[in-house]
Amino acid sequence: MSASVTAPREVEKAVAHERLPTSLCVGFGIGSFGISILLNTTTVFFPAMMTTVLGQSAAVAGLLLTISKTYDAFADVAIGAFSDRVKSPRGRRRPFLLAGAVLSALSFIMLFAPPAFTGKALIAWMALALIVYSTGYSLFSVPYVAMSGEMTDGYEERTRLLSFRAFFISFGQIAASAGTAGLIAWAGGGRGGYAVMGTAAAAALAITMIASFFGTRRARIVHATPARIPRKEALKTLASNRPFLLLMGVKLAQYMAISMISTTKLLFLLNVLKVGYGGLVNLTLVQNLVSAVSVPIWVKVAKKIGKRPAYLLATATLGLLYLSWYWTDANISMTAIWVRGAINGVAASGTALLSIAMLPDVMEYDFRRTGLRREGVFSSVYTILEKLGYALGAGVIGIYLAYEHYIPTMQGKLVTQPHSAIIALYGGASLIPAGLVVISLILMWFYPLDEKLLRKTEALAR
16 A cells, blocks of 8 residues: 555656756757847847838837737737647647747848838838747747746756756857847948848757757657636636746846846947947857856756755846946946956856746646646746846837937947937946846745745645
8 A cells, every 4th residue: 555655756756856868958958049049139139220220219119029029928828828738749839849930030031131111111011020020939939938847847957957948048149149240240231231140040040949849859748637727716826826926027027137238238339338249249259158158057056055046146146247337438448348248147147047947846836736737828928028028128228218319320320329318328238227136136035936845835735
């Protein structure tokens, strides 16, 4: 009798401590390279292209991004819930990865190599391109993130799995900022430069995202639970999941800060620090190379002191780094940019890895409380808040810059910006993101979920 009770626990314990094959971790992680290109290239270069090449105001660029992210909210929920219910020999999630890769590549051609439209026709085209972009992003990223909660039950193994994601994100960010900036400059800037960049980026993201589809073919398949509860009751259980709510609040503040930095970074480097596209290449290369090297260090730190304390350490460092940009001007040396890039790389690596590593823990906590397998729902909410944070950050900064009389230009031309616009750029590149980091620190301070609480929840479930 005792053997029949103990055996399932021993099997679960063995599964929880199973080490995933490195090839599978690489196959999963490489998909984040394409996601990083999708997210960062659009966030950094779409506003810059609209305001310095196509002659549109920062407010229009920000508004278009915000509208597309509002559409995202509906797409994410629908795709997440649908992927929870799909029955396929390839698993619930993987078929979506292939469709998302193809549509995402198409969207980049539409965004960065648009027809020679002007006025309302141009705005309508860009709105359509952003809808295609958002659909492709959702099709890939929502099921992709959900997979991380299904591939392993190991508390520490999740951090290891997602460290591969963080590693490829670092190199994706290099491609999305330094690589794309270099391509734009090499191709002569203007419409032609952005068209070359968009085509190359489309090819790169398609190849890596399709590689992830094939690279995860041996991932563990978790089928949907047959149990169903009323929608009202399902929402109530989500709302009562305190770790989930706190983690989502942390992510929203974090992504708003990242969005503001990303949206204003190029404009700040061009108009305030006067270091041009070369400054962006240098900053991004150092930041993301250091970030990639730092990933295994944060895995060890999290194992030693816990995910939450490690996240608090990384986030506090990032907040101080953001604040440091307030005391820079056109006299800054390239060495000072390198140092800031390195510190940013270390801290951002920790915040990115540890926050996403907590998401599968929240998924497991929900499963142990409710008996429901709904990783797609959690993934969709996570992705919505990611995009909402990026949209709010870009939208707020776009409106703020327009209000402070930032002067848009065409064909990459730079003009002397008014003092009010320079102050706004300092706000978007330093002070406001630093304040948002403080908010995320406060929320994470109250985050309760760790391995001990998961085991306790397991005991109660039995």
